[in-house]
Structures are given as structure tokens and as C-alpha cells.
Amino acid sequence: MDSTEDEQKQLVGSEQEVNLKDLSFGLTMTLMGMGVTLLTLVLLIFVIYIMNKLFPFKKKEEKKD
């Protein structure tokens, strides 16, 4: 009887552990995923600003078009 109860406790314990691991995986993925995506796009915004400063649009190009 005792051993069955122990086994059940162990099972519940391991299930909770799996849930916690999944939760920490999900949160890590969310924080890292959104963080890196946002930072990359912010970096690209800066790069675009710099490129626009270095190579501004000239009216000549419009005439060519």
C-alpha cells in the first residue's frame, strides 16, 4: 500500500517537474525570441538611417526613373 502511494507521489512529482520544465522552456523562448527579434529590427532601423544619410536620394535619380 505504502509503495503504491510512493509511486503515485513520484509520478505526480515528475509530472509537475515536466510542466515546470515546459513552462521555463516556453518563457525562455518567449523572452529570447521577442527580445532578439526586436533588437535585430531596431539594429536594422539604425542601419537604414545610416545608409539613408550616406546615400541620400538625389533628384537626378527621379529624372532617370
Place this chain on the structure above:
Amino acid sequence: MEFFNSALSALTQGFASLTWQSAVMILIGCVLLYLGIAKKIEPVLLLPIGFGIVLGNLPLAGLSASDEGGIINILYKSGILTELFPCLLFIGLGAMIDFGPMLGNPVVLIFGAAGQFGIFLTLLLALALGFPREQAVSIAVIGACDGPTAIYVTSKFARELLPAVSIAAYSYMSLVPIIQPPIMRALTTKKERATLMSAGEKKVSKTVKLLFPLVAGIITILIAPMGAPLMGMLMLGNFMKESGVIGRLVDVSQNTLTNLVTLFLGLSIGASMLGGNFLKWETILVFALGLLAIALDTVTGVLIGKLMRVLSKGKINPLLGAAGTSAFPMSARVVQKEGQKANPRNFLLFHAIGANTGGQIGSVMAAAVMLAIMSGLMH
């Protein structure tokens, strides 16, 4: 008589082997054909998928994706399992995209990130519902609103979900005009939606247009190398277009390559949707979670849009946030329509197209980060 009997049994073998699951799938295939032809919902994709379902579920035909050595099995193995088809589609997509509006107003790239929140919120929900990590990531990526990206990620981690994920991703993309407007209206006031933005296109030099795909490709691939096949092909297609010297290749990428790969992709995906592995509760859950992911993308996009409106002292229309998904150009059109409903003088299309192309980059980045983290965990 014996010959007659054996001939008769050979001729009726197909009917005798037809299971109820196959019959239901054939019916689903026909419904997709109807939606594609009569309702014009993504016909380019739904037609080959629908026909693929019909062919794949006909018993003894050897045309399902799992029939070893069959013609569709060869396409499936060489194009889907190797992730070749989504990458080829990205060349075509890159050749079609004009990053000009985004380069003229780069701030809209922020919306490209905001439009990816739904992916991660859905991931948490899928995990809470008990889906294994690999499947949860694949389901969540439907929220990228980007068929090829969803197929790419799913074929890496959860091939068993490939049919459901790809159908969900493509059909929700076409349903964006129905999914997004109620959310946009619920989260904004009429005054906010009526916010006027300058209609004029800010011109960008040809050099910037040419350099962007090269520079952005290098930066993003260095940050998340796992997304290199998708990002690399997207930027290659755009670089070819902006170079202006290989019109023939650009034309092939935009038309022949994209059309051919879409046909093969649709047929292979359709033929992999077999009754036994598709008619499950799990499939319905995948569709429900995918819908939620796109709705959450819109919610977070619009909320970030509201924040941007406050920060810019009323210069940015919050509806632009909804265009941060990569459903291109559907989301941008929806934003334009809703903006004009609130204020007929409003012309948001140019800015929305910029946010929408930002969403393309954002979705590939988000997928690349997910791939990197998953691969890190697997090794």
C-alpha cells in the same frame, strides 16, 4: 469462371480498400477545390492541395506522400523533407517585395517585431495544453502568417503536423481581412483610427535599396544563423530585383519558379493528408491555436501601435500595428481600408506596406531564433 472472378476482384479492389477515413478526406479535398475555384480563396494553393488530398487518399493508387517510390513521394521527400520548397519560394517572394516604403520610414520595422508576439504567446498556450515542445513550436509559428516559414519550421521539428500547420497557415493568411478588422476596431477608438499620416512616399536612393538586402542579410544571418536558408533566399531574391541587371532571372523567380514550386508544394502537402493521421482532435486544436496566434499578433501589434501613437504625439496611426504580420499584402490593405473608414482622407497604404515588409523580416527572425533555441536544446 475463375478468370472472371479474379478479374472482377482486381477491378473492385480499389472500392473494397476504401476506408471511411479516406472517403472523408476525399470529401475534404473536394471542399478545398470548391473554396479555391468558387470562392477564390487562395486558389493557387488550395487547388493543388485539394487535388493532392483526393489523389493521396485513393487506395492502391500509390500517390500519397508516404507511398515509397511514388511520384508524389519523390516530390515530398526531395522538396518538403529537405526544406527546399519553402526556401525556393522565398527567392520568389524576395523578388516580388519592394522594401522601398519601409526604407523610407524605417520606424515601421518596430511593427514587424510587434506582430510576432502572438507566436510566442501561442507557444506558451500550446505547451500548457500538453503539446510536446517540437509540436508547440510548429503550431505557434502559424502566427508568423507566413506559409513557407511555417512549413520550414514544422518540417524540421514536427513532420506529423505538417499538413495541418500548412493548411492552417495558408488559409488564415487569406482570412486576414476577416480576422483582423474586428480586433482592430475593438482595441482602438474612432479618433485613434482617424489619425492622419502623410500620404507621400519618402524617396530612397537606389544604392540604399540595393545595399539593404545584402547588409540586412549579413546582419540577420550572423545573429540567427539557423534562419539563413530563409533569410538568405529572401534577400537574394530582393537583391537580384534591385540590381536591375538580371531581369530574366527576376522574372523567372517571380513567376515560373514561384508557380512551379507552389504547385509541387501544394500537391505534396495535400497528398500527405491521409485520413488516419489527419482526422484527429489534435488537428482541430492546431487550427484553433493557429487562429489564436494570428489574433494575438493583431492584438499586440495594435497595442504597440497605440503606444507608438502616444510616443510620437499623435503622428502614428495605431492601425499600422496590425500590418506587422507577414500576411503580405493582405494586412496592409486591411489597414488602409479601416483607416479610410474612420477618416476618408486617410491614406495609410504606403506606411502599412512598410510595416508589412517589416513583418516579413520579423517573422523569419522570430522563426530563426526559435530554430536556434530548439537546436541548442536538442544538442
